[in-house]
Structure formats: C-alpha cells, structure tokens
Amino acid sequence: MKESGDFPAFTGHCIDDGMLHIAMKKVKRLTSKDIQQIYDFLQKGSGGKKIYVLITFQGFIPMSDDAMVEAKRQGKNGFQAAGAYVVKNLALRIGIKFFLNFYKPRYPINILGTKAEAIAWLQKQKKAREREK
Numbered sequence: 001m002k003e004s005g006d007f008p009a010f011t012g013h014c015i016d017d018g019m020l021h022i023a024m025k026k027v028k029r030l031t032s033k034d035i036q037q038i039y040d041f042l043q044k045g046s047g048g049k050k051i052y053v054l055i056t057f058q059g060f061i062p063m064s065d066d067a068m069v070e071a072k073r074q075g076k077n078g079f080q081a082a083g084a085y086v087v088k089n090l091a092l093r094i095g096i097k098f099f100l101n102f103y104k105p106r107y108p109i110n111i112l113g114t115k116a117e118a119i120a121w122l123q124k125q126k127k128a129r130e131r132e133k
Contacts, residue, residue, distance in 0.1 A: 005041050009034035009061075012041045019052045019082075019122055020045045030063045032070035039074040050081035051131070052122040056115060057085075060092050068102070075105050082125040083109045084118035 004013035009030055011023045022038060045051060063071070067108055083105065087093045100109065108125060112118045 003019075004052050007034070007037045007041070010041075011040060012038075012045070013047060015054060015119065016123075018049060019054065019119075021054045023055070024055065024061060026058045027061055030061055030067045032064065035063075035067050035070040035074060039077065043077065043079055046065060046079040049079075051105040052077060052081055053083045053125050054115070054122060055083065057086050057087060057092060060089070060095060063099070068099070069123075072103055078106065080105070080107050081129055082107050082122055084122050085109070085111045086113070086115050086118045087103045087111050088113055093130065 004011070009027045011025065013021055013023075015021045020042060022041070027034070041051060042051060059067055085096055087096060096111060110118070110121050112121060
C-alpha cells in the first residue's frame with residue numbers, strides 16, 4: 001500500500017502496522033466523493049485485514065446529505081476494527097456524536113482530546129482483538 005495520500009478533504013498516512021491516520025483538512029463541506037475517497041484509502045490500507053483508524057480535525061466540517069448516505073453505506077463494509085476521533089472542540093464533539101447516532105458503526109469508536117490518547121486507545125483495542133484470536 002502507498003503509505004500516504006493527499007486528497008482534497010484529507011491527508012492519510014500509516015501510523016503503525018494496521019493503523020491509519022486520516023487528517024481532515026479545513027474544507028467547506030464534505031461530499032459523497034470525499035467520503036468515498038476516505039473509504040477507498042482505508043480499504044487499500046487495510047490489506048485485507050481489519051484496521052484501526054485515527055481521525056483528526058482542524059475544525060467543524062458539515063456533511064452534505066449525500067455524504068451522510070455514502071458514509072452509512074461505506075460503514076457496512078466491515079474492514080474497520082476500531083476508530084478514534086481526536087476532537088478538542090466541544091461543539092465538534094457534539095456534532096460527531098449526533099452523526100454517530102444515525103451512522104451506528106459496527107466497531108468500537110471513542111472520541112478523545114489528544115492524538116496520544118487516541119493512539120493509545122487504538123493500540124489497546126488492537127491488543128484486545130489479537131488476544132481474542
């Protein structure tokens with residue numbers, strides 16, 4: 001897999017084996033194409049295995065209606081093992097929680113205040129999953 005990618009709405013790169021970072025850029029609105037690019041990047045990075053995803057934001061990014069539909073559709077693909085969002089802003093935290101009420105992913109998600117906390121949580125999730133095997 002290409003270890004990094006730069007797209008209009010985000011930059012993605014590999015943090016660790018099986019762990020990818022999606023750094024959202026400051027854009028006016030996420031479209032279904034942006035969501036599709038995120039999931040394509042994650043799927044290529046998964047290498048056919050479950051992956052752990054860190055997502056960071058520079059600020060609030062509204063999603064178009066078609067982007068929400070695409071995110072819900074793509075979320076059913078099953079290659080994500082866990083997701084951690086780094087959100088310092090309370091309003092953004094509320095926005096993400098609101099979206100997750102409709103999205104309801106099939107994997108654990110945590111919203112944390114720092115990148116270090118998020119990576120530690122993802123590593124804990126990864127170790128727990130490895131112990132289950």
